Amino acid sequence: MKIFKIISQVVVKYMAILIVAGAVFGLFFPKMNIVINNTSWIPYLLGVIMYGMGLSVKLIDFKELIIKPKFVIAGVLAQFIIMPLLAWALVSLFNLPMGLAIGVVLLGASPGGTASNVITYLSKGDVALSVAITSCTTFLAPFATPFLVNLIIGQKIDINLIAMFISVIKIVILPIILGILTHMFLPKLTKTLKEIFPSISALTIIIIVTVIVGINSQKILSNLSVIFLVVILHNILGLIFGYFVGKTLAKDTKDMDKVKAITIEVGMQNSGLATSLALLHFAAYPLATVPGALFSVWHNISGGILASIFSRMK
Template sequence: MKLLEQMSLTVSKYFAFIVILVAIIAFFTPDTFVWIGGHIPILLGVIMFGMGTTMTLADFKVIAKKPAPVIIGLLAQFLVMPLTAFALAYVLNLPPELAAGLVLVGACPGGTASNVMVYLSRGDVPTSVAMTSVSTMLSPLLTPLIVLVLAGQWLPVGFGDMLMSIVQVIMIPISLGIIVRKLVPRAVENGQKVLPLVSVIAIMLIVTAVVAANAHNILTSGLMVLTAVILHNGFGLIFGYVIAKWAKLDETKRRAISIEVGMQNSGLGAALATAHFSPLAALPSALFSVWHNISGPLLVSFWRKDRNQ
């Protein structure tokens, strides 16, 4: 167990570099990884199960005590990211599948790594955790609705089918995680330090599957999509902070909302795009998964230089 814990810490620390490395390997040897594509929903379910084992009622009590920061953050989450993706798709004149894929990742809930980034940046962790939890719970309704409204012009969107997919790969695994935590709390507590390793491996496999399936598309559209993803993530981080500042929230909450808005559950985006659109539509999610694990630590490093905060 000690060895696994050490491996978990190491992999989490160098996650961005590892994901880039496996993405490069998958690009040059796509046949080795393309078979993983059919298992993306299961891999995402594993990640969500791990998230469920970390969730408690205390995560939601923050909303009852101080609802304003969480509500402001959630409004920013589900407005800024989808609308920014929609605008970028038009400005950059993205092909229909890539445009729909970018909107889809923008409509996803907060990413699972955001809480760690908020902690490292000395942000308000309870607000971050509450935003991740609530946005995830709202995603079965809001994600397909937003995609239908904003991306329906590019590709046909099955609202009911997408809703059921999110229930299957998000809500059921999370619920099972919560139940397991309730039934065997000591075993779950002992396994918490190893869970990051499992999640990282699952995310790595999702990225390799999408990259392998899009090896040819990356040669023709990769730079365009990467530009869109970097701008999308950057605007999310900036607008999240600005909106929180405009609402007169303190610095710790500004940082929490900034990171929560900018970091998406790109694994969900990849799973939904692969299942309901095409492998090409999953490319923005895969690149987002790589990029936000680079931009997040960079932002953390910038904020941690200010020792007065």
Template sequence: MIKSITILFPLWAVIFSIICYISPNLVVGFKSLIIPLLIFIMFCMGITLKIDDFKRVLKKPNIIALTTILQFLLMPLAAYFVSKLFDLSTDLLVGMILVGAVSGGTASNVIAYLAKADVALSITMTIVSTLLSIVVTPYLTLFYIGQTVPVPAGSMLLSILKIVFIPVLIGIILNHFFHKYIDKRQDIFALLSIISIVFIIGIIIGINQNKISSIATSLMLAIICHNIIGLFGGYVICKAFGYNKKECKTVAIEVGMQNSGLAVVLAMKYFSALSALPGAIFSIWHNISGSILAGYWSKQKD
């Protein structure tokens, strides 16, 4: 039952977003909950991880290094050029860059499972990029938009440390000591994460309700292009390095699916509510595209 609800995440996100667009007053008062909700999501990620998960880095260092390089080079670069191509405003450009500069999203692990990719490898890639994002994301943001708007990179680094690293670490520690109890309830943590991210998306849609109609088409096209570049680029470049189909699928999913919740939080905290909109819409879209791709790949033989 819980797995069925989790898999249908894109549907719940779309339905709740429509509700929040029609009746923004339902959610705008919960704006202050965005950061606590993301902290909770990162805690839920950490509590599903074991110390052994980190040992996988030593087993496949090359493909993990390749994925990390693609994550932090291809995605922000694509975000920048796509934003310029669709002539997005400065606020939306900031939001797109933040989406491109953050780590891989935890939803990629679910999509990897559905696509019959390498789930263990996907989890490891997410862990590595998440930890690196603490330092990399603020300075990538500074590099791409520092000439356009002020970017408090040092303050962003501390925020990511508090929002990402500490809750993940607490989750890992709790899992280490209470693994038998927690292991049986991992689906519950996944469900709570889904509910939290859907609520974050709804709040951002509600806050930006009066602006969405005028920017929806160009922003949506930009987000779709950005996501496709990540998925396609990840697969093709991995294939060019001689990896098998299962590994290529894993890399494509990991590169194309971002921790857009973190992008939303950073945008709200350091830039503007409008800058948070690309992250909110990307959260919906990358799960839709990922689910479609997973459905296609799951029927193919590797």
């Protein structure tokens, strides 16, 4: 058990490096991945991550809606306005092929990712606010994500809104609710699970990235510069606009921890959800899975850099 804990700590500590290594491995050695032709289990892996998130969510987290309603509401609105608009702008500006366009739009329309809570903590930001915004955007995702995807690209392709709504419920909402119930009624089990789930989540993300990149290795290599440029711009511009939203609301320097939280929440998406929805609903466009996978790689790098900068700010 002690060895397992040490391994878990190493996996979590070096998660960003391992994700990059997984992406490189999938890109240049795709045939060595024994499960590369089977992606049907990826949505279930995301469900495991969401269950881990549910274990950490407490009803008291939502008190932030009462204590700091303007920051929570602003974070949620910024998440579902700024990132979809940026996705639409980048898709239009670079005239992306439909597969990549779908992937970028799915990414922009997704809720905040669980990694944002960790980066907020490392940035010395308001973690409670970060968790509240992540939770709110996640529970709104079954409605917001299909609506936004349909709004941006629905006129170009057929989108089954009901099927997408059900998918988000199954792979995101139900596992989180199960995690919350475990936390409420099985506290001893929760304590044990919370020790191992960060490493499980990290390994799951590494596997998803490696497989998705491996499957699309040839297409990625032929479009590498455009894909990475769009993914990086989406993330960085989201962080910049999120920062200005937070600064607009902040009264003085005492609110800087909230500014950090909103910045990170807006710029960091649930890329696993975007990848899973692409697999489930846009199989005719294989490249739709790529932006989400590459975003998982990049936002852990940019998040680490941002945390280093933010943690030094007074």
